[in-house]
Amino acid sequence: MIVGHDKGLKRAIREVDLVAQTDSTALILGETGSGKELIARYIHQHSARVHSSFIRVNCGAIPAELIDSELFGHEKGSFTGAASQKKGWFERATGGTLFLDEIGELSLAAQVRLLRVLQEGTLTRVGGEREIDVDVRIVAATHRNLEESVKEGQFREDLWFRINVFPIRLPSLREREEDIADLTEHFARKASEKLGLPLALPTAQQINYLKKYNWPGNVRELQVIVERAAILGQGNFLAIEESLVLPLPSLDRGACAVPQVYSRTQVSTEFLTLNEALKLHITKALVHCRGRVEGPFGAAQLLAINPNTLRSKIKALGINKATIR
Structure with a gap:
């Protein structure tokens, strides 16, 4: 589900629809929890590769010593513990889409190997000698400013140019409060199906309540709040106010100061x-x-x-x- 009323998101959706019809590398930029994986899946589902695999790899969750094996695979006996041959994520995604989430977390050494695969369309497994052809569409994502990472020497400039073919910036949820109503209803329906509970939808008052929050966790945080509200309400209602307790507004004592003199007209x-x-x-x-x-x-x-x-x-x-x- 992709919704959008504000100009920033509408522009992003138009860009997503355009790049989905091609086989170009796409780079999704946005804060953590802003829905980058949702967009990556949308690109895959609206591409010619829809009937092949979509594989997500969280680059920040793989230990540096295992990244080569995980991405490119390894041969039996190539290192201690390699008891059998293993295909990496690139081989498993051949014909489909490989979503490299948080690509900015890759080590410089892994970036070199990745660049070679992207440029040549071939890889060699760890401990192997034979080059293997791979046909993979790359969608990458990051919450980092990769341009700044390049300047700081933390990200290779040549890899940056290679993946920055079609950048898509996702606005944060606080920049698109018009979407909160549609997203909340969508997540309420998902929660109902997941939990096996009667469908309870948000009230207009609850939507206004949700719009008062700043959403540091973005769309992901909203989904968690709605699922918690569905559990607490047990299908009778969405317990939004119990799931998300807004901080009390601080008083502006200067603005609230009592004047020393009142007139009857005041x-x-x-x-x-x-x-x-x-x-x-x-x-x-x-x-x-x-x-x-x-x-x-x-x-x-x-x-x-x-x-x-x-x-x-x-x-x-x-x-x-x-x-x-």
Whole structure:
């Protein structure tokens, strides 16, 4: 699923559709969790290689001493522990797409081997002598600024030029809040299928609540929050507010300072009684917390009051918790 209303994402989607029809190397740039793998899979599924393998390799998760063996394979006995011949990821992806996630984490030595395979379309397994032809479409991704890495000597310039044929920048989720509603519904449906629960969809109020968050973990974090909300709601509702507790806004004491002198025209002549104002405030907190009083997601914590004290006030003010939704 790819959605998008803002200009940055629409441009990225147009670029994705264009490059998917070709066999060119694509480089996806974006923050961690912004959906780079989703885009890589979309490219593969809309390419002529759709009926062949799509293999994802997290370059940052492979120990430096194993990277050659994992990418290019090895022959039996080529090193201690090599009890049999092994095909690497390039051979396994032949005819399909190899997604090199976090390519910026590769060591310089591994970059040299990778560049040779990309340029010549052949590889030699560790411990082997025979050159093996590989036909692989490369989609790479990174959260790093590779141009800066080149300047700092951490990434080879020739490899940078080789993979930077068609760069695609993915905006972060905080740059595309218009997509939060569609993404939340999409993840709610996925959670329902995965967990075997009745489908519960987000309310308009919950979408507005989600839009107040900065989303440092991007799309991946939203997916986690929605799945947690589905588990907590058990198919009856999405417990968004329990899954994502927003930090309380800090007070701007300068802006909120009380003036020393008021005039009658500056003060409203319509007042709630103190008990009416307190009842309204507690009721709003209970609605926000779905009627929960105690615990990390309860109204008592939100109002910074002892739970037993809050229960007493609820009873004294005649607040009917059964009507709270």
